[in-house]
Amino acid sequence: MNVRMEITYQTPKGTETAFTSDEMRAPKALLIAEDLQKTGRVSDIQFVDNHDNSWNMKELSRQMEEIQTEPHNITVYFDGGYDLKTRTSGLGCAIYYEQNEKAYRLRKNARVEELESNNEAEYAACHLALQELEYLDVHHLPVTITGDSLVVIMQLKGEWPCYEPQLSRWADRIDNLISRMGIDPEFNLVSRKKNKEADHLASQALQDIEITSTTEQSN
Structure with missing residues (x-):
């Protein structure tokens, strides 16, 4: 499954901005998202597919686990x-x-x-x-x-x-x-x-x- 990340980034002084990533495979997006969260400056990450279905990290991780049981x-x-x-x-x-x-x-x-x-x-x-x-x-x-x-x-x-x-x-x-x-x-x-x-x-x-x-x- 391919997704893009929609990211809300916050500076140490509280200034926020939004970024949208290129489309990529969902496992790769999860790895990048986990790394971004370690910075402590990402307040929200959403994963969106081509049909505008949206997941947070926990939901997408669960979705990927379920996919393994399906073709x-x-x-x-x-x-x-x-x-x-x-x-x-x-x-x-x-x-x-x-x-x-x-x-x-x-x-x-x-x-x-x-x-x-x-x-x-x-x-x-x-x-x-x-x-x-x-x-x-x-x-x-x-x-x-x-x-x-x-x-x-x-x-x-x-x-x-x-x-x-x-x-x-x-x-x-x-x-x-x-x-x-x-x-x-x-x-x-x-x-x-x-x-x-x-x-x-x-x-x-x-x-x-x-x-x-x-x-x-x-x-």
Whole structure:
């Protein structure tokens, strides 16, 4: 989770001023705040996330303890493929996360028939991955969302316009899902080679091989 610090500083003679820090990871912010408190000149520190949720030091420390018991440090890989001959799509996603000091990998794929293009399949795969995060009860955390579709990544980042109605509807679904969970997405474009796990899951879906699994990973 990323936060910024809003600090009230007081000089020895009682003059006060306020500072706002850059955004940083919550554990780092807590360490800096603890150091600042040792000066004896900080009268108040609040931690604020991108959704304007606010905590004091005690509350944020408790929040970080609770996060350890929930999925966090999440990276999502997604990929979609479209078979023009059969007019079917294969969707695949792999989700890496930590929980209770252990690392996990979730794999999920799906075969669908109502899509009309490879780009639409890519969007649907991203939506599938986010639905899996919602099932894991992920909320108000940063999530890295990784794919090899230049169109989908650039449109979801808001750097490219989305003119096609079908793709626009998928983008709206994804935006609504992200907003509902309160997550902070970082969209990451990679080569197909670096996205081969999600690509393989999508290919398996097209072959009607269903994959749904969660496994613990060695550190």
